[in-house]
Amino acid sequence: MKQRAGFLYTLPQILWLLVFFLAPLCIIIAYSFLKKGLYGGVEPQFSLEAYQAMANPSILMVAWRTLRISVIATILTILIALPCGYSIARSSNQAIRLFLVIVPFWTNFLVRIYAWIAILGNEGFINDIIRWVAPGSAGIQFLYNQWAVVLVLVYMYLPYAILPLFSTIDKFDFTLLDAARDLGATRFQSYTRVLLPNIRSGLVTAGLFTFVPIFGAYAVPLLIGGKDSYMLGNIIADQLTKTRNWPLASAISMTVTLSTTILVFLVALRKPKEQKWVFDADPSAAMSAAGGR
Amino acid sequence: MNRWLRRLVLNIAGFGMLAALILTGGCARSTDKTLYIFNWTYYTPDSVIQKFEKEYGVKVVYDTFASNEEMFAKLKAGGSSYDITFPSGDYVSIMKKENMLEKIDRSKLKNFANIDPEVLKLCDFDPGNEYSVPYYLGAAGVAVNTTKVQNYEKSWSIFERKDLANRMIMLDDMREVMGDALKYLGYSVNTTDQAQIDQARDLINNVWKPNLLKFDAEAFAKSFAAGEVWVAQGYAESIFAEVDKSRWGEVDFFIPKEGGPSYLDSMVILKNAKHKDLAYLFIDFIHRPEIYAEFCDYFGFPSTVNVPARALKKGEMWYRPEDLTACELKKDVGADLEKYNAAWQVIRVGK
Structure with a gap:
């Protein structure tokens, strides 16, 4: 009886995922295997043209560029989020600090992108200062290149990395660091060999939470990027709304979804290894342990 | 048991309401007036x-x-x-x-x-x-911020000027920009001749693009109004909607003498x-x-x-209406649009 009740409770969630996630995904899969309509849309005729078109060198180049930008932005995000999460976890006024991390979320993300243009733009705040200090200089063009895209992406997704890192570091037993020091580890070693392995699940979550959305970024490269910042998200949008090639847009979306899903699975699968050396700090495991009545 | 049953009923009721909402949502907004x-x-x-x-x-x-x-x-x-x-x-x-x-x-x-x-x-x-x-x-043209740029020719050749590099912007619109280049080269904006399309592609890619800040159809007018760029190819109505009325005198908008695609x-x-x-x-x-x-x-x-x-x-x-005489109406090129797509992809993907 109890077993069946559990299923019924999850039914709304399952139906929700079926209707709003799996069904649209199936439509995308189907569209990617159809012939493109002359004026957008698809013809009901099987075709592999979209997948052949994906092998186009310019699309492969954009895919490579997107991967490179995503990896660099994710690494930078985690490097910044790690000390942030650590300091929040160790601070006495966690609530205020967490609040400060979340506050930017209340502002529309487009407004936050435009704020960067106001700060770093050719006529922005920093360039006003440069021209005031050095009259007659043209200023520096910070924006409209790949590094500007990386910068703003790191800014946008930083909270997604800080929050999971904080929640795992918060559960970490800090006396272990003292124990490591007592046993002869340097301060640096105590972090790399005791703290990092114990917060691995947080690192993995933070990495996925930043890498996956960055890989599909659209608005940031569009507004902050320049001629060299065309990413996969932009190609998908353009194929759909400008060049009228829906199957190609679907095929690229599929490939992106599939490769990120495989990535998530790979990361999830290789986690159990070495687990016996790690004091369990996985929030989901803790939650399921506490929730089992 | 009793509690379980009640929750089940509530769940089903809630779900039914959601489904009803989805089914009726589509037609709820139509009113005769x-x-x-x-x-x-x-x-x-x-x-x-x-x-x-x-x-x-x-x-x-x-x-x-x-x-x-x-x-x-x-x-x-x-x-x-x-x-x-x-x-x-x-x-x-x-x-x-x-x-x-x-x-x-x-x-x-x-x-x-x-x-x-x-x-x-x-x-x-x-x-x-x-x-x-x-x-x-009408037609898209070129807006120039005359407080920053004084001497210029009213021609598409403005995009060849290296001294304005990274201060110029063009629409992220394949037919518009390709049409400008085709007209500048003396061809039709509706050409389906591969050699002419290739020539226009190379002109944009090798000569114009190095001087452009970016291709942008969404925020070009905002960038122009904010002074991020000084020369913008685009629509007059977008430009003047973003530039404050007190500064309209600083903007020169022209249709290049070679003409371009009109709509x-x-x-x-x-x-x-x-x-x-x-x-x-x-x-x-x-x-x-x-x-x-x-x-x-x-x-x-x-x-x-x-x-x-x-x-x-x-x-x-x-x-003026007579500025449009050199322009040519954009027409549907049918399946030959693929030629434009291919050319534009080369331009947009970049290095």
Whole structure:
């Protein structure tokens, strides 16, 4: 009886995922295997043209560029989020600090992108200062290149990395660091060999939470990027709304979804290894342990 | 057990309500007194809409799109209940072919007579204007910030100037930019000749692009107004909507002497429109001379389409009707669009 009740409770969630996630995904899969309509849309005729078109060198180049930008932005995000999460976890006024991390979320993300243009733009705040200090200089063009895209992406997704890192570091037993020091580890070693392995699940979550959305970024490269910042998200949008090639847009979306899903699975699968050396700090495991009545 | 049953009932009830919401949501918004317009961003002044609402005691819902392709894709996807939309010529013929348009009953449009016969002659995308009523004939041009750039030639060659590198922007619009390059090279904006398309591609990619900040169809006017760029290829109405009125004197807008692709946007009634009578009223309202003049004055347009409105216009014009003589109307190139797609992809992907 109890077993069946559990299923019924999850039914709304399952139906929700079926209707709003799996069904649209199936439509995308189907569209990617159809012939493109002359004026957008698809013809009901099987075709592999979209997948052949994906092998186009310019699309492969954009895919490579997107991967490179995503990896660099994710690494930078985690490097910044790690000390942030650590300091929040160790601070006495966690609530205020967490609040400060979340506050930017209340502002529309487009407004936050435009704020960067106001700060770093050719006529922005920093360039006003440069021209005031050095009259007659043209200023520096910070924006409209790949590094500007990386910068703003790191800014946008930083909270997604800080929050999971904080929640795992918060559960970490800090006396272990003292124990490591007592046993002869340097301060640096105590972090790399005791703290990092114990917060691995947080690192993995933070990495996925930043890498996956960055890989599909659209608005940031569009507004902050320049001629060299065309990413996969932009190609998908353009194929759909400008060049009228829906199957190609679907095929690229599929490939992106599939490769990120495989990535998530790979990361999830290789986690159990070495687990016996790690004091369990996985929030989901803790939650399921506490929730089992 | 009892609690379990109660929760189950609640769950099912909640779910039923959700399903009902989804099923009825689609048709809940249609009211008889509401006209649904799907139009370009910055294309009909709010004052005109308000006058229409007041005169006929109706409500207008005004949604916007940024490109023909976007409009077409959204209408094709079917999730809309729009009555009127404003496609460019090539898309009038496409939508006609796709059987998406309602045939226009000319007897309901007494102001149709105000339309310039010369403009009607251009409507070979819909011979005899069976399905479309011309709204506006114009072209994208080049806006220059004259406080930063003083000496320049009114030609597409402005994009060759290395001294303005990274201070110039062009639309992220394949047909527009390719059309500019084709015209500059002396070809038709509707060419399907691969060699000519390749030549235009190389001109943009090797000569113009190195000097451009980016290709941008969404925020180009904002960038221009903020001073991020000094030279912008784009639409006058977008530029002047973003630049503060007190600074209009600093902006020079011109159609390059070589000409470029021009557009003739039309008003069409969609086949599945629920408020066709209101749609006719609106189209006829737009072509009242005083209303058309108000529309043109608001955007600084010349009255290219409506003849009696020309005498009523008071405001400044960003370009003159004769500036359009070197321009050429964009037409649907059908399957040859692939040639343009391929060329544009090379330009957009970059290094």
